[in-house]
Amino acid sequence: MSTAEAAAxxxxxxxxxxxxxxxxxxxxxxxxxxxxxxxLLPLGFFIAAAGLFPLGVGPEPQMLRQIAPGVVWVCALLxxxxxxxxMFSSDDHDGSLEQMLLSPLPLTLQVLGKVCAHxxxxxxxxxxxxxxxxxxxxxxxxxxxxxxxxxxxxTPVLSLLGALGAALTLGLRxxxxxxxxxxxxxxxxxxxxxxxxxxxxxxxxxAQAHFSLLGALxxxxxxxxxWATAAALRISLD
Amino acid sequence: xxxxxxxxxxxxxxxPSRFYGMAxxxxxxxxxxxxxxxxxxxxxxxxxxxxxxxxxxxxxxxFIHVPAAWMSMTIYAAMxxxxxxxxxxxxxMSSMYARALAxxxxxxxxxxxxxxxxxxxxxWGTWWVWDARITTEFILLLLxxxxxxxxxxxxxxxxxxxxxxLLALVGAVNLPVIRYSVVWWxxxxxxxxxxAAGGNKMATTMLVAMLIMTLAFWAYSFAVAFTRARAIxxxxxxxxxxxxxxxxx
Amino acid sequence: MYWNSFNDxxxxxxxxxxxxxxxxxxxxxxxxEPILAAKRHRRALEQAASGDNE
Numbered sequence: 001m002s003t004a005e006a007a008a009x010x011x012x013x014x015x016x017x018x019x020x021x022x023x024x025x026x027x028x029x030x031x032x033x034x035x036x037x038x039x040l041l042p043l044g045f046f047i048a049a050a051g052l053f054p055l056g057v058g059p060e061p062q063m064l065r066q067i068a069p070g071v072v073w074v075c076a077l078l079x080x081x082x083x084x085x086x087m088f089s090s091d092d093h094d095g096s097l098e099q100m101l102l103s104p105l106p107l108t109l110q111v112l113g114k115v116c117a118h119x120x121x122x123x124x125x126x127x128x129x130x131x132x133x134x135x136x137x138x139x140x141x142x143x144x145x146x147x148x149x150x151x152x153x154x155t156p157v158l159s160l161l162g163a164l165g166a167a168l169t170l171g172l173r174x175x176x177x178x179x180x181x182x183x184x185x186x187x188x189x190x191x192x193x194x195x196x197x198x199x200x201x202x203x204x205x206x207a208q209a210h211f212s213l214l215g216a217l218x219x220x221x222x223x224x225x226x227w228a229t230a231a232a233l234r235i236s237l238d
Numbered sequence: 239x240x241x242x243x244x245x246x247x248x249x250x251x252x253x254p255s256r257f258y259g260m261a262x263x264x265x266x267x268x269x270x271x272x273x274x275x276x277x278x279x280x281x282x283x284x285x286x287x288x289x290x291x292x293x294x295x296x297x298x299x300x301f302i303h304v305p306a307a308w309m310s311m312t313i314y315a316a317m318x319x320x321x322x323x324x325x326x327x328x329x330x331m332s333s334m335y336a337r338a339l340a341x342x343x344x345x346x347x348x349x350x351x352x353x354x355x356x357x358x359x360x361x362w363g364t365w366w367v368w369d370a371r372i373t374t375e376f377i378l379l380l381l382x383x384x385x386x387x388x389x390x391x392x393x394x395x396x397x398x399x400x401x402x403x404l405l406a407l408v409g410a411v412n413l414p415v416i417r418y419s420v421v422w423w424x425x426x427x428x429x430x431x432x433x434a435a436g437g438n439k440m441a442t443t444m445l446v447a448m449l450i451m452t453l454a455f456w457a458y459s460f461a462v463a464f465t466r467a468r469a470i471x472x473x474x475x476x477x478x479x480x481x482x483x484x485x486x487x
Numbered sequence: 488m489y490w491n492s493f494n495d496x497x498x499x500x501x502x503x504x505x506x507x508x509x510x511x512x513x514x515x516x517x518x519x520e521p522i523l524a525a526k527r528h529r530r531a532l533e534q535a536a537s538g539d540n541e
Contacts, residue, residue, distance in 0.1 A: 042407040164408070168401050174391045182384045182405060185377045186412050187273035196426060213419075220415070230406055284506075285496075286489055295500035299509045306513070345520050353509040360505055458517060465524040472531035476538055485536035 020105050021113040028117030031090075043125045044081035050075040050133050061138040068137035069147060069198035073191055076151060077158060078128050081180045083122040084162030087114060088233065090171050101237060107230035115156075115163050115226065124157030139202075146201040150194035153214045157190045158183075160225035167232035190217055252329045254471045255480040261464040268461035275454035283447030296360045300444075301352035305452040306346045307371070308457060310378060313343030317385070318410040321403035333399030334474060336406070337389055338467035342459050344382035350375050370424035374417050381409040395474060 031038040053071045054064055091097040100110050129149050134144035164186075165179035172178065197210035251257040283301035290297035317339040324333030351372065358367045366372075385402055392398035475481050490496040498508045 005330060084415040122259050128313065168405060169391070174387070178387055178391060180383075181380065181387055185380045185409065185416060188377060188413075189415050192419045196423065199426075217415075224411070228404060232401065232404055235397060235404060238397070280510075284510075288489055289500060294502060296502035296505050298499065298506050302509050302513050342520065345516050349513055349516055352512050356505040356509045360502055462521050462524050465521060465528055469524065469528035469531045472528070472535050476535045481535050485532065 013106065016138060021109045022116075024110055024113035025117040025120075027113055029121060032117070032121040038086075039121050040125070041055045041219045042122050043081040043129060046075050046079040046126050047129060047133065049078060051136065054136070065139055065143075065202070068134065069143075069195040069202075071137070072130060072147060073135050073150075073154075076130075076155060077184075077187055077191060078122065080155065080158040080162050080209060081165070081178055081183060082168045084118065084159070085169075085176050085179060087118055087166040088212045089166075092170060092237075095106055097233070097237065102236065104160050107233065111163060111167075111226040111229045111233070112222075115159050115229075116201075118163065119156050119159040123159050126155055127151045139198075143198055143202050146198045146207055149211065150197045150214060152210065153218055154190045154194045157214075157218055157221045158187060159228075160221045161186050164225050164232060167229045167236060169234070170236040193217065209229050250328075252331050254331050254334070254475050257331050257335075258468055258471050258484075259342075261468050265461055268457050268464065272454050272461060275305075275450055275457060279447050279454050281451035282443060283451065287443045287447055288441065293361060296357060297385075299353050299357040301451050303350060303357055303446050304448055305455045306353060306450055307350040307375060308347040309455045310343055310350055310375065312456075313346065313391035314378060314381065314406075314413075315410065315458060317343060318347050318403075318406035321399070321406045325400045325403035330395075330399070330474070331471075333403065334470045335463070335467050336402065337399070338463045338470055340382055340386050340389075341466065342462050344379060344386065344454070347379040347382060351379065357404050360407055368424065370417075370421040373420045373424065377420070378413070379417055381413075385409070 052070055053067065057063065057067070068208065088097060091100065101107060103110065127148060130148050131144050134147055161183045162179065165183040168182060169175070169178050192208050193213045197207040197214070200207045200210060251260055279301065279390065284298055287298070289295050317336045318340070319336075320332045320338035322335065324330065332413060354372045355365050355367075357370070358369075359365050385405055388405055389398045389402040392401060497503055497507070
């Protein structure tokens with residue numbers, strides 16, 4: 001269903017201006033729920049890819065503990081990039097993307113709504129699955145907690161950046177690999193601060209600075225990326 | 239729209255045909271300038287400048303490494319500038335020039351990384367060092383490759399130009415953030431980072447040589463970017479009258 | 488001149504491999520790139536010319 005139809009189902013226009021955005025979020029989550037297997041593929045990739053590392057580098061716990069933050073974070077990044085290719089293409093195919101552009105609601109806010117849905121359906125599962133990987137990599141409890149915390153703040157950033165990549169490459173054959181190449185440089189700070197936080201906690205140091213930096217990144221990206229994504233969508237569709 | 243008399247305006251070379259002519263005349267001069275500056279720079283840097291107290295003669299790599307790194311960053315800024323200009327004012331020549339700059343910028347990034355590695359080996363013992371500057375340079379290479387890949391993957395010229403402009407802008411805005419995070423990451427993992435330039439107390443001859451080499455690389459960049467831009471102009475403007483008269487004559 | 492002999496110059500205080508490896512790569516890249524660009528220009532000219540003759 002298009003945003004207009006879904007918004008019409010909301011009832012009389014007594015709702016605050018932001019409501020249609022969450023309508024879009026709900027619609028995307030509904031669509032994801034209908035294709036549950038597809039929606040869970042990134043999670044499966046995340047666990048499988050991360051789980052591959054001990055098989056490749058050996059089961060020695062001390063080394064696993066050392067590489068764990070980096071491995072989990074890189075796999076989260078890869079899973080996010082894989083999941084983001086479909087963000088706008090299905091809307092593009094059924095015409096709802098054009099409706100989004102024509103809608104009186106600012107495209108930036110609509111993008112934000114879609115990114116929220118993407119994070120809820122793809123990013124949040126990664127956050128919840130991370131403790132399992134933490135245990136598999138023999139991480140200490142404080143380290144696992146920190147890892148989950150950094151992913152909680154960091155995966156929304158990945159969704160925001162991924163949306164930009166998806167909008168720029170809309171309709172292109174190159175797909176996932178190109179998105180990865182475009183988004184990877186932008187995701188480096190998140191990766192660095194995320195893994196740095198876990199490393200700090202493992203060394204017995206406080207991770208407050210890292211989380212502050214991650215939070216700042218989230219705000220910075222949250223303010224800039226949806227606008228840039230909206231611009232990219234207009235460029236791709238004109 | 240554009241002035242037709244011979245007075246130059248800011249928009250004179252926005253017309254691909256005029257750019258094509260101007261660039262064609264300028265290229266030989268740019269090569270001559272590049273050659274002269276390179277000979278002078280290398281003469282001073284490799285021939286006259288004294289050896290470094292700590293590093294020995296391996297330091298002379300900076301006369302190539304530092305100018306290459308500077309160019310890689312300058313060209314990225316220029317590329318982003320012209321791309322965004324083309325996007326904002328809908329001037330196709332600006333976008334074409336941005337696309338012409340990209341491979342040259344990427345080349346200098348590769349050169350900076352290569353010479354950085356060759357400098358790192360005798361200085362720090364390993365070929366590849368994840369020092370902050372080299373790591374940032376590597377990420378800059380990825381930004382270039384991303385720009386080139388995106389503009390190549392899109393068939394529609396205008397969409398390719400504008401998408402590239404947005405990507406270049408996003409990259410330019412994020413570069414300080416990326417640089418900061420990499421420096422932070424590097425000091426975290428390596429303790430005190432080795433100063434690649436050997437401190438501010440550089441002999442005057444060394445500074446002069448580095449400046450001359452930078453200007454030489456600048457002239458080179460103009461020469462190559464102009465050449466490539468002329469090719470891109472021909473590719474895009476094939477069906478226009480001025481190109482037809484050009485190839486007929 | 489800083490150097491006493493040509494051999495000293497090539498030797499570069501023992502770092503010859505690194506210095507000339509850098510200079511060599513620079514020369515290589517800065518020769519290949521303009522040649523490729525010139526080739527692209529020539530190809531574009533030919534294609535523009537051949538397109539007219541149809």
